[in-house]
Amino acid sequence: MLLEINCETDFVAKTEDFKKLARDICLHIAATNPSFLSRDDVPETFLEKEKEVVQASLANKPPHVVEKIVEGKLNKILGEICLLEQPFVKDPEQTVQDLVKGAIATLGENIVVKRFTRYQLGE
DSSP: OOOEEEOOOHHHHHHHHHHHHHEEEEEEEHOOOSBSSSSGGGGGHHHHHHHHHHHTTTTSHHHHHHHHHHHHHHHHHHHHHHHGSSEEEEEEEHHHHHHHHHHHHHTOEEEEEEEEEETTTTT
C-alpha cells in the first residue's frame, strides 16, 4: 500500500495523530479496495458506461423519472468506488473525507490525501 497524504509542516507530519490518520486510511483502502480517490478522478468513459447500463434497465420508465433514477444510481456507485466518499470502515457513520476534516480540526493544519496505490498478492 502506498499513500500520499500531505500536510503543511514537518512538525504535524511527525505527530501521532497524523500517523494514526495515515494508518487508518491505509487500513480502509486495504479493506474496501476503492478504485478512485474522488469523483474528479473518475473517467468520463466510465460514467457514460454506467449511465448506459442503468438506462437500459429502465427502458419502460418515463424519461423524467429515468433521469432522476440514473443520477441517484450514479451517486451511489461513485460513493462506493471513490475513497473520500466511502463510509469509513471503523465508523460507517462518517466518510473518509469526514475523517480527514476531523484531523484538520484536531491538528489545525490543512491535510490533503493526494493519491494511493493498493497492491494485492496473487493477482
